[in-house]
Amino acid sequence: MDLELNGTRVLVTAGAAGIGRAIVEAFAAEGAKVFTCDVDAAGLATLPAGVGHRRTDVADRAEVAALFDAALAGLGGLDVLVNNAGIAGPTGRLDEINPEDWDRCLSVCLTSQFNCARLAIPHLRKSANPSIVNLSSAAGKFGFALRAPYAAAKWGVIGLTKSLAIELGADGIRVNAILPGLVAGDRQRRVLEAKAQQRGVGFAEMERLAFSFTSIKEYVTPQQLADQILFLASPRGRTISGQAISVDGDTRMLS
Numbered sequence: 001m002d003l004e005l006n007g008t009r010v011l012v013t014a015g016a017a018g019i020g021r022a023i024v025e026a027f028a029a030e031g032a033k034v035f036t037c038d039v040d041a042a043g044l045a046t047l048p049a050g051v052g053h054r055r056t057d058v059a060d061r062a063e064v065a066a067l068f069d070a071a072l073a074g075l076g077g078l079d080v081l082v083n084n085a086g087i088a089g090p091t092g093r094l095d096e097i098n099p100e101d102w103d104r105c106l107s108v109c110l111t112s113q114f115n116c117a118r119l120a121i122p123h124l125r126k127s128a129n130p131s132i133v134n135l136s137s138a139a140g141k142f143g144f145a146l147r148a149p150y151a152a153a154k155w156g157v158i159g160l161t162k163s164l165a166i167e168l169g170a171d172g173i174r175v176n177a178i179l180p181g182l183v184a185g186d187r188q189r190r191v192l193e194a195k196a197q198q199r200g201v202g203f204a205e206m207e208r209l210a211f212s213f214t215s216i217k218e219y220v221t222p223q224q225l226a227d228q229i230l231f232l233a234s235p236r237g238r239t240i241s242g243q244a245i246s247v248d249g250d251t252r253m254l255s
Contacts, residue, residue: 003234006031008129009075010233011068013058013116014085015051016043018185019135022222023082024051026230032080035071058085058112059104068119078123080233083113083134083157088187089150091194102149109153113160124173131174131233134161136244138181144254146198147191154179158244165242174241176232181248182210184219195255209255216249 005027015024015036021043027034028048037056038044044053052074056067072078089105090097113134124130139147140154161177168175182188189203196206211217228247231237 003030003230003236005230005234008032008079008233009077009127010034010080010082011071011075011078011116011120012036012082012084013056013112014038015053016040016047018187019180019183019222019225020082020084021047022226023084023229024048026223026226027080027233030230033075035074037067037071058115059107061115064112064115064119068116072123077126078120079127079129079131081116081120081124081132082229082233083116083132085109085112086135086137086153088191088194089147089153091146091191091198093146094148097149105149106153106156109150110156110160113157117160117164121168121171121173124168125171129233129235129238130172131176131237132161132164132168133229133232134175134177136161136177136179138179138246138248138251139254140177140179140244141246142251142254146195147254161244162242169241174232174237176240176242177244178225178228179244179246179248180220180225181214181246181251182219183225184221188219206255213253213255214249214251218249220247220249 010027010032014020016038035052041055054070056063086109090101136157137154139151140158144151165175192206196203
């Protein structure tokens with residue numbers, strides 16, 4: 001299937017590894033012009049040739065402004081913004097969480113999307129195929145014990161997405177959110193390990209419990225998420241907006 005993304009100008013946050021890297025590589029494989037950022041400078045250095053990049057903390061507005069200057073100079077405009085950056089945040093009961101950890105989690109997982117979208121919108125208005133895709137989580141629609149900062153941020157992403165979709169519809173700019181479930185990779189393993197330790201059980205038991213609430217008993221892959229995002233950003237997704245799209249094996253709750 002030709003998604004008609006050749007030459008599309010794309011900015012992806014946190015593209016050095018994991019889900020972000022899969023998104024970057026998928027767009028590049030379709031012939032898109034891609035720019036990305038990350039706090040991991042070493043990871044950025046290993047990206048495919050032709051992918052522009054800049055080390056950036058997306059929670060820092062001055063760094064985001066510099067990122068957009070570099071990205072727009074390299075891309076010559078903007079058609080797609082993928083707000084992928086996020087961190088797991090602390091694991092623990094709310095009254096035990098360090099307030100600084102709460103602030104950092106919301107800054108990276110939610111406020112960074114505001115930081116990027118506000119600068120992207122004037123340029124997206126000039127595009128013939130403009131869209132924003134925000135990464136939320138299954139934690140954006142379920143309660144998530146011992147992960148309140150992360151869940152609060154991811155619920156906020158959905159509110160931001162739906163509000164922006166209404167605001168920007170008249171400009172033809174689509175805005176959608178992706179809600180991954182259990183995603184294969186080191187970050188998911190660390191989350192399950194932290195919850196297992198907090199609950200005093202082994203990793204295998206924590207993993208079994210997590211999958212007991214899904215219909216499909218397997219991890220979502222970063223490539224599956226990238227495939228969904230490419231479709232939304234393509235002309236084939238031109239009437240899809242304001243949606244919170246789950247890619248989670250039919251998760252019914254979070255443990």
